[in-house]
Amino acid sequence: MMAAYVAGGVSGGHVNPAVSLAMVILGKLKIWKFPFYVIAQFLGAFAGAAAVFGLYYDAFMDFTSGIFSVTGINATGHIFASYPARHLSVLGGFIDQVVGTGMLVLCILAIIDGGNIGAPKGVEPLAIGLIIMAIGVSMGLNCGYPLNPARDLGPRLFTAVAGWGMEVFSTAGYWWWIPVAGPMVGGVVAAILYYLLIELHHPREEPEKPHEEEEEEEEEDEEDEDCSLKDKYEMITMS
Helix, strand or coil, X not given: CHHHHHHHHHHCCCCCHHHHHHHHHCCCCCHHHHHHXXXXXXXXXXXXXXXXXXXXXXXXXXXXXXXCCCCXXXXXXXXXXXXXXXXXXXXXXXXXXXXXXXXXXXXXXXXXXXXXXXXXXXXXXXXXXXXXXXXXXXXXXXXXXXXXXXXXXXXXXXXXHHHHCCHHHHHHHHHHHHHHHXXXXXXXXXXXXXXHHCHHHCCCCCCCCCHHHHHHHHHHHHHHHHHHHHHHHHHHHHC
16 A cells, blocks of 8 residues: 555556556556566565565574474465465465456556546555455455465565575465466456446547637637628618
């Protein structure tokens, strides 16, 4: 939420590749900007994970005795990235991410749509934050609602190089790709559905005439009035 307030005036404050991809599909973001947005989002998530690790380094060392693991009673990998619950299958996790991210993107598009009810100016990030909280409360049981490929893969890459090793990728049947691919698919589906079911049906306003054309029309009207007055004068004088 605060990231949107900080960067919203410059970039739109997407902070989520799935949202950026949806904007590209709807023509709200130029496609050549998309790779730069994604790179910045991943670097930001990686830096955030590094900051958390540095801030709580002593706590990590005290709890794990310097042995970082993804599974077991002293597992700490889930602090940085998502991992599935024991009951969750690969297909179930993929559907979870498609649905969850689709709901998020659908709501974001409704909030920022000028043709919809939307939210008051300046309140949009707060509304989006409340949506994320609602999705987390209702859908967080399966895998912690990552909903954001950058937020999951960026910190996962950090843990891979910070001491947790490649276990962060191989755990749970190579789960790592689910919170990357699932949200991207969900974002695309949400963008298409919103365009077809909502945005396409907004009333279209007729384009306003250019100011110059209006002035020309006014001048023509004045000339017509002058001509009619002259005609009336001539008729009177002749009679």
